[in-house]
Amino acid sequence: MERFTVEPLRVIDFVEHVRRRPARYFLVDQGSPELPTGVLRAVAWDALHRRDGRHGQISVEIGSDLSFTVESDQRPSTDERERLLPGFFGSLLDMFDMRRWAPSAAAALSVRTVIEVWLDGHGYRQELVGMDPTGLRGEFIAPKPVGTRTTFHLDPSFCGRGEAIAWALRPEELHGEACKEHPSPTTFPIYDLRSETEESLSE
Numbered sequence: 001m002e003r004f005t006v007e008p009l010r011v012i013d014f015v016e017h018v019r020r021r022p023a024r025y026f027l028v029d030q031g032s033p034e035l036p037t038g039v040l041r042a043v044a045w046d047a048l049h050r051r052d053g054r055h056g057q058i059s060v061e062i063g064s065d066l067s068f069t070v071e072s073d074q075r076p077s078t079d080e081r082e083r084l085l086p087g088f089f090g091s092l093l094d095m096f097d098m099r100r101w102a103p104s105a106a107a108a109l110s111v112r113t114v115i116e117v118w119l120d121g122h123g124y125r126q127e128l129v130g131m132d133p134t135g136l137r138g139e140f141i142a143p144k145p146v147g148t149r150t151t152f153h154l155d156p157s158f159c160g161r162g163e164a165i166a167w168a169l170r171p172e173e174l175h176g177e178a179c180k181e182h183p184s185p186t187t188f189p190i191y192d193l194r195s196e197t198e199e200s201l202s203e
Contacts (some may be wrong), residue, residue, distance in 0.1 A: 011131045018108035019158065025105040036159055037166045039106050043152070044174040046102035047072035047187065055069070055186045060174065062192045065164030066154040075146045077115050084119055090117060092117050092126045103150055104118045107131055112153040118142035167192065180187050 023029040026038035040060070047070045050056040061069040076094050077085040087093040088104040092115040107113040113128040123142035127134045166173075171187050 003073060014089070014104070015108040015130050018105045022105075022109065025101070030158065033163050034166075036066055036154055036163055037155060037169070039109060039152070039184045040165055040169075041068075041174045042102040043068075043106050043150070044188075046100055047074065047148070048175060048188070050074055060169075060188065060190045062169075062190070062194060063151070064164055064194060066156055066159055067152065068165060069149060069151040071147065072147040073144075073147045076119055076148065078119065082120070084117065084124065089131055091115070091128060091131065091133060092124055093150075104131065106152050106154075109158055110152045111155045114151040116149040118144050118147045118149075121145060140175055167194075185193050 018025055019030075021029075022035065022038075026035065026042050028034045028038040040062075044058065046059055047058045048055055051074075057073045059071045061071075063069065074094075077087075079085055084092075085094075088101075091104075091107075093103045093107065094100050094117075103143075107128050108131055111129065115126045115128070117124045119142070123139050123140040123141050125140060126137040169190055169192070171190065174190070175186060175188075
């Protein structure tokens with residue numbers, strides 16, 4: 001008889017719940033053309049709001065209609081000895097007392113997620129398919145003292161034909177104008193690489 005542990009079942013339950021009810025996480029449902037932008041908005045909002053109640057520094061890079069990268073200066077969660085704490089279901093996706101659900105929910109809708117975590121000069125890298133790691137996490141010299149950089153490749157079979165991250169996005173469209181945290185309003189760079197691709201194809 002095959003044996004199961006609690007942890008994998010929780011991963012399956014979480015992924016199934018996100019895919020069954022994406023509006024609970026991203027405010028838009030499957031089939032909506034706004035879903036890819038809604039996923040990006042949730043991840044950017046999460047990255048921008050630090051645990052000390054202030055806005056952090058982030059950048060957004062849109063690689064294609066269904067892929068994006070968010071970089072943040074948030075310090076990852078550590079134990080009392082400043083060691084990196086396990087994230088959601090043992091991944092590098094930070095939990096912060098279960099409040100940081102957006103990156104994990106985005107990973108549940110992705111065919112590939114690449115996570116980099118930087119802590120005191122040490123870098124850790126991991127790839128996921130859904131919420132499942134593709135292998136052991138790697139280590140490298142971090143480009144910055146602390147922070148995270150996560151790339152999501154959304155599942156095209158889930159998002160549907162023709163759905164895409166909106167063009168010409170502004171920071172207030174991803175963050176919202178009503179936020180009261182400091183400093184506000186906030187700005188951050190959004191690099192849309194699709195424009196560069198189109199220009200090179202037209203030459």
